[in-house]
Amino acid sequence: MSQAGVSANRLELLQIADAVAREKSIDREVVITAMEDAIQKAAKSRYGSENEIKAEVDPKTGEISLARLLEVVDDVTFEATQISLAEARRKNPAAQVGDFIAEPLPPLDFGRVAAQNAKQVIVQKVREAERERQYDEYKDRVGEIVNGIVKRVEYGNVIVDLGRAEAVVRRDETLPRENFRYGDRIRAYVYDVRREQRGPQIFLSRTHPEFMAKLFAQEVPEVYEGIVTIQSVARDPGSRAKIAVVSRDSSIDPVGACVGMRGSRVQAVVNELQGEKIDIIQWSPDAATFIVNALAPAEVVKVVLDEDAERIEVVVPDQQLSLAIGRKGQNVRLASQLTGWDIDIMTEASESERRQAEFAERSARFMEALDVDEVIAQLLASEGFSSVEEVAFVDTDEISSIEGFDAETASEIQARAREHLEKLEAELDAKRKELGVADDLLQLEGLNTAMLVALGENDVKSLEDLADCATDDLAGWTERQDKETTRHAGFLDGFGMTRAQCEDLILAARVKAGWIDEADLIPDEPEETEEEGSEDAEGATDNDETSGEDATAS
Incomplete structure (x- = not known):
C-alpha cells in the first residue's frame, strides 16, 4: 500500500x-x-x-x-x-x-x-x-511591431497583454486624443526592453518615427522587399508627418509605390495613426534638391547652402511664406528633422533687402580701406569681391578685366589694399603684445594675428593655455533645454573655423608643448573591403536614378 x-x-x-x-x-x-x-x-x-x-x-x-x-x-x-x-x-x-x-x-x-x-x-x-x-524572447524583437490586447489603463499608461508577456505604452508614447479601453486591440512598436527588479519591462510606442516606417513595410511590398528604401521619417504624432523614400529600381516610382492605387496603401497607414497627414517625399543625394522636396507643398525660388554648419537659406515667394513655415512652424520643422539641416526661410523681398544691405556694407568697406570713390567701390562689390583680402591677393587680371578699369588702376587698387592690410596687421600685432600673447603661438599653423588677439581677450596667452582648451572653448557649442536651442559662442567664432580644425589646433599645441607625442596622433588606416566598395558603387547608381517628387495623403 x-x-x-x-x-x-x-x-x-x-x-x-x-x-x-x-x-x-x-x-x-x-x-x-x-x-x-x-x-x-x-x-x-x-x-x-x-x-x-x-x-x-x-x-x-x-x-x-x-x-x-x-x-x-x-x-x-x-x-x-x-x-x-x-x-x-x-x-x-x-x-x-x-x-x-x-x-x-x-x-x-x-x-x-x-x-x-x-x-x-x-x-x-x-x-x-x-x-x-x-526577456530573452523580446530583447531580440526591439524594432518590430507587435499586436496585443489592452489589459488596463493606469494614469494614462496603457498596459498591453502580448499573450506571453505584458508591455506598457506610456502616456507620452500614445497619439493625442487616442483613448484605449479594456479589451481593445492595439498595434505598437517595441522600442526598448529592459531587465528590472520587478521583471523585464517591454516599452511600446505609437509615436516613434520607426513605427510609421514599419507600418509602410507592412502595407507596401516594395518597402518590405527592400526595392524602395525609407531614408528618414519626421513626425508630429497625430498631426502630420514627412517620409523620404528612394527606389533601387529605376522602373519603380518610390512615391507612387507608397501611395498605392488611389492612395489605398498610404490611407491604411493614415487610418492606423488616427488620421495623421503624411507627405511622401522623393529622397535625393543632392542636399538642396532634397530640402526643396521636403518643404512641399511650398514652392522654393532659391537656396543657399552652408555645408560646414549644415545650414540652408531658402527663398520663397512672398505669398508662399506662411505655407512654407506651416501652422506653428510645423512644415519647416518637419522638413528640418527629415533632412538633418537647419532651414532659414525668407521671402524674396527680405532676401533682396538683405542683399542690398550687404552690397552697401561692402561698398562702404572698400571706400574706407582703399580710399576710392563710391563708383569704384560699388564696381568691386558688384563683381563679387567680399573682402579687402580678396582684392589684395587676387590675380591682377581679374580686377583689370572689370569694365572701366585698366592694368594701372588694378595695380594701384591692389597696392592700396595690401597697404591697408599691413597697417591692420601692425595694429593687431601691437594689441597682441599688449595682451601678453606669446610669440610661439604664431608658429602654429592655422592661426593669424586676429585670432591671437581673440584668444588673448579670452585669457589664452601661451601654448600651455591653448593646449589646456577644449574644442567647445574655441568652436562654441549648442545646448537644448525645454525644446529651445541655445548657441554658446567660442573664442574663435567669426573666423570660419570648423570643430575639426579647432580640435587639430589644440592637438598641435599639445604636441608643441610636449604634452603628447606626435606619433600617437597617427591613426591606423582601416582596410576597405571589396564588399564595402561595391555597396558604395551600388548606392551611387541608386542615387543617380532619383528625382524630386512628393505626394500628400490626408
Whole structure:
C-alpha cells in the first residue's frame, strides 16, 4: 500500500513539473531544478542548516534522493561538512583530499511548514525563469511591431497583454486624443526592453518615427522587399508627418509605390495613426534638391547652402511664406528633422533687402580701406569681391578685366589694399603684445594675428593655455533645454573655423608643448573591403536614378 502511494507521489511530481513548464512556457528541467532546490531547503531545515545537502529528482522516475556532502580533508575542523581522509577511504578506497563524499540520507517526510517553504521556493524559481524567458524572447524583437490586447489603463499608461508577456505604452508614447479601453486591440512598436527588479519591462510606442516606417513595410511590398528604401521619417504624432523614400529600381516610382492605387496603401497607414497627414517625399543625394522636396507643398525660388554648419537659406515667394513655415512652424520643422539641416526661410523681398544691405556694407568697406570713390567701390562689390583680402591677393587680371578699369588702376587698387592690410596687421600685432600673447603661438599653423588677439581677450596667452582648451572653448557649442536651442559662442567664432580644425589646433599645441607625442596622433588606416566598395558603387547608381517628387495623403 505504502509502495503504491510512493509511486503515485513520484508520478504526480513529474506531472506537476510538466504542467508548470507548459503553462509558463519554460523548460521542464528548470521546474525540476526548482523542485530540487525546494527539497534541499526543506532538508536543511530538518537536518540542520550547517549541513551541505544535495537533493536530486530523477527526471524519468520522479524518485527523490537526498545526500549529505562531506569534503575530504587532512584535518577536520567542521564535522558537519568535512570528513577525514582515513574515514573517507573506508567508504571509498579511491578518495583523495579535496574530493566530496556523498552520504545518503533517509527520505524526508515533509511537514506543513516545510511544504509551504518548498512551495514558495518553487514559485519564486519558476517566476524568475519565466521573466528570463520573456526577456530573452523580446530583447531580440526591439524594432518590430507587435499586436496585443489592452489589459488596463493606469494614469494614462496603457498596459498591453502580448499573450506571453505584458508591455506598457506610456502616456507620452500614445497619439493625442487616442483613448484605449479594456479589451481593445492595439498595434505598437517595441522600442526598448529592459531587465528590472520587478521583471523585464517591454516599452511600446505609437509615436516613434520607426513605427510609421514599419507600418509602410507592412502595407507596401516594395518597402518590405527592400526595392524602395525609407531614408528618414519626421513626425508630429497625430498631426502630420514627412517620409523620404528612394527606389533601387529605376522602373519603380518610390512615391507612387507608397501611395498605392488611389492612395489605398498610404490611407491604411493614415487610418492606423488616427488620421495623421503624411507627405511622401522623393529622397535625393543632392542636399538642396532634397530640402526643396521636403518643404512641399511650398514652392522654393532659391537656396543657399552652408555645408560646414549644415545650414540652408531658402527663398520663397512672398505669398508662399506662411505655407512654407506651416501652422506653428510645423512644415519647416518637419522638413528640418527629415533632412538633418537647419532651414532659414525668407521671402524674396527680405532676401533682396538683405542683399542690398550687404552690397552697401561692402561698398562702404572698400571706400574706407582703399580710399576710392563710391563708383569704384560699388564696381568691386558688384563683381563679387567680399573682402579687402580678396582684392589684395587676387590675380591682377581679374580686377583689370572689370569694365572701366585698366592694368594701372588694378595695380594701384591692389597696392592700396595690401597697404591697408599691413597697417591692420601692425595694429593687431601691437594689441597682441599688449595682451601678453606669446610669440610661439604664431608658429602654429592655422592661426593669424586676429585670432591671437581673440584668444588673448579670452585669457589664452601661451601654448600651455591653448593646449589646456577644449574644442567647445574655441568652436562654441549648442545646448537644448525645454525644446529651445541655445548657441554658446567660442573664442574663435567669426573666423570660419570648423570643430575639426579647432580640435587639430589644440592637438598641435599639445604636441608643441610636449604634452603628447606626435606619433600617437597617427591613426591606423582601416582596410576597405571589396564588399564595402561595391555597396558604395551600388548606392551611387541608386542615387543617380532619383528625382524630386512628393505626394500628400490626408
